Amino acid sequence: MELLDRYLQAVKFWLPFAQQKDIIEELRDELQSQMDDKEAELRRPLTENEVQDIIQRSGHPLLVASRYLPPGQLIGPVLFPIYAFVLKMITFCYLLPWLLVWLVMVTFMPSYRAAHTGLALLGTLSTLWNLAFYTFALVTLVFAIFERVQKKTKWLENWDPRQLPPAAKRELRKQRQPRWESLTGLVSSILMLIAWLALPRFSQQLFAPASGILALAPGLRSYYLPILLLMSVEIALHGIMLWRPSWTWLPSAVRLVTTAVTLKLVMSATQFYPYIVWVTPATRSAHDLASVNQLNETILMLNITFSLGIALIVALCVYAGQSALRLWRYLQPRFAGPGNPGALSRSRLF
């Protein structure tokens, strides 16, 4: 009976302490009775293999014990779909773009590869793994707390249909960008353009006392005009939207292009290391030179351009999706016409 004892001991380990003895005695009697019946049928003692068969049929110790345990779920079936949705959103909207940016940098930026050779290149991904691990752990913890609260307070049972958000408007052709939004955007863009234009003339007043001592790397100065152009495009966009508020597809389409250009500019700017230099390096002490070197190293280490790159790629994905969706919404009634109800029902999906 050594095999039976070993089996019962394994089951006992997983059982609730208060019920262990009781359950094990009952299980022992059940298996013993099965063996007695089999012996009576065969009219001889059972072989070890036959005992093993009976025990094996009873099930894995963990499985048998689990049936006696109270049902326990970290996140139950009610909250699980929301939990899975949140994790998917984090994966697709943050972690995946992060990975894509890293791939782009590894593929197209020799300077990045040169700075991280061999295994150090894979080591640059450690931030992503840490971020993914802590994010998933935190989301799981939050939902586990929600689950406990939900079970105790039953807040999902106390609901009122009148508190649900208003239904989406079916008449999409009437969608317009509010004029006040375009006007605010236009004014703020013009103010930013004025500030940008004033920058070369008034830089001494703006950045004094650092302006006469420190400067951006000479290569970075060539970005002045492209940025000026991007600002002008933004002003033109607000102007058009003020004039044609129903062209809701235009802002995301234009920003898709301008964000792509900005991304290209940011990526090409990384080649101008060191980003900040002394205006008169020859007259500087070794300590001063070391300070600015440290400043540049910090900028490089913090991956400012890298973080900006991630933000821009995420923005690109969002604008691409928005452009496609808004263009489709804008064009769809024109193709479908009022007599085609299918067009309207499809548009409700968005």
Place this chain on the structure above:
Amino acid sequence: MANSSVPTELLENLRMELRRGCLIVAVLAQLQQEHYGYTLRKALDDQGLAIDEGTLYPLLRRLESQGLLVSEWREENKRNKRFYRLSPVGEQTLKQLLEEWHTINASLSKILQEA
């Protein structure tokens, strides 16, 4: 041409769901007479309702904790056995469950006749 046979796993899950409620009624009905686990299992098996020990014993404990069964340890054939039988609450519950089962059965028969 599409395959119209029901996937085995799906059928098994549906069968389990259908059996789950019926098994509780069957166990309660069988325990109108006193049984210990092994003889109860054999009695149900003899009536055509096979149930494995991994399902039966946790079910017996649950029904007892819900007050539908009472049990006691007694020695029989030189071995300690736990005997179960219906409690007064269990008898009342069985009666109501059987009424419910008859209603469902009658409704289902009617639906099947109409179909």
